[in-house]
Amino acid sequence: MAPQKDKKPKKSTWKFNLDLTHPVEDGIFDSGNxxxxxxxxxxxxxxxxxxxxxxxxxxxxxxxxxxxxNSSLKGI
Structure with missing residues (x-):
């Protein structure tokens, strides 16, 4: 018999990392704003x-x- 797969829907989670170290150190960018x-x-x-x-x-x-x-994010 073939192995059965779980039929749970996958939760789509996206993670975006923004590293603003260099522009903030140069004084041209504010991460809070x-x-x-x-x-x-x-x-x-x-x-x-x-x-x-x-x-x-x-x-x-x-x-x-x-x-x-989830993927309900739209553009800026």
């Missing part, structure tokens, strides 16, 4: 500024990490 820009401009289900439970962000010094729980 960029994170705020992304919160205001990214669309989820055709709504800007509402990321809900789909997008989670973490900001640590000069690095921003975005976690997306």
């Amino acid at each position: 960029f994170e705020q820009f992304l919160w205001e401009k990214v669309k989820v289900n055709d709504k800007t500024g509402y990321l809900g439970n789909v997008v989670h962000t973490e900001c640590f010094k000069n690095k921003i990490t975005f976690f997306l729980r």
Whole structure:
């Protein structure tokens, strides 16, 4: 008999790491303002500024990490 596969749907989670170390050290970029820009401009289900439970962000010094729980993210 052939092995059976689990029929659980896969949870699609995407992770984006933004390393802004060099532009921040040069003084031409502010990571906090960029994170705020992304919160205001990214669309989820055709709504800007509402990321809900789909997008989670973490900001640590000069690095921003975005976690997306499914593929309902639209462009900027």
